[in-house]
Amino acid sequence: MLAKIHVTLKDGVLDTQGKAVHHALNDLGYEEVQGVNLGKYVEVQLDGLSQAEAEDRVREMCQKLLANPVIESYRFTLDSQE
Amino acid sequence: MLAKIHVTLKDGVLDTQGKAVHHALNDLGYEEVQGVNLGKYVEVQLDGLSQAEAEDRVREMCQKLLANPVIESYRFTLDSQE
Numbered sequence: 001m002l003a004k005i006h007v008t009l010k011d012g013v014l015d016t017q018g019k020a021v022h023h024a025l026n027d028l029g030y031e032e033v034q035g036v037n038l039g040k041y042v043e044v045q046l047d048g049l050s051q052a053e054a055e056d057r058v059r060e061m062c063q064k065l066l067a068n069p070v071i072e073s074y075r076f077t078l079d080s081q082e
Numbered sequence: 083m084l085a086k087i088h089v090t091l092k093d094g095v096l097d098t099q100g101k102a103v104h105h106a107l108n109d110l111g112y113e114e115v116q117g118v119n120l121g122k123y124v125e126v127q128l129d130g131l132s133q134a135e136a137e138d139r140v141r142e143m144c145q146k147l148l149a150n151p152v153i154e155s156y157r158f159t160l161d162s163q164e
Contacts, residue, residue, distance in 0.1 A: 006123050021124070024147055030139060035127040041088050042103070045117040057112060065106055 001046045003058045005076040007067045008039035042066055054078050083128045085140045087158040089149045090121035124148055136160050 009015050015037055022036040044061065046054050055078060062074040091097050097119055104118040126143070128136055137160060144156040 008123070008125075021147070025126070025143060028143075028146060030143060032128050032131055032139065033126055033143075034129045037125040039123040039125075041090070041121040041123040043090075043119040043121075044107070044115055046114050047116045049114055057114065061107060061110075061112060061115075064110060065103070 001049060001051075001054050002079040003042075003044040003046060003054065003076050004079060005042040005044065005058065005062060005066060005074055006039060007042065007062070007072050007074045008037060010071055010073050013071045040066075051078060051080065083131060083133075083136050084161040085124075085126040085128060085136065085158050086161060087124040087126065087140065087144060087148060087156060088121060089124065089144070089154050089156045090119060092153055092155050095153045122148075133160060133162065 009018075017038040018036040021038060022033060025033045025036065044058065046057070049057060058076055058078070062076065063069055067074040091100075099120045100118040103120060104115060107115045107118065126140065128139070131139060140158055140160070144158065145151055149156040
């Protein structure tokens, strides 16, 4: 099973990397860019779990290691095909 | 329009961050984890472009700034609702 996890900064947390990329894109001539948010994308390959077990375990992994719950939120999908 | 961009390492490029997270998860007791890949997730808010223009511009942004085409691949979707 493949867990596809997105970790992004919570609303209201200053996204300094996003701002830097935003300015860089504007400087390169992409004036149409109005905002940039930068996050992490994590794929975790899991073995031998049911869908329900995997959901619980991946949620735990996000809270313990993959995201900083103070400033980041996460969401994930589970893909049983891969 | 909102461009949702995923930037990941190409196959065959050593993912040292992914390996570190993989080992950390195993050490935390998540023995079911078989592999981890780490990538970037970028959201770019665009103004005043058609779907076709946006597609060309975002592809350019990826090649010039958001991804390193030597070692990274990218894919994106355009969401006109947001």
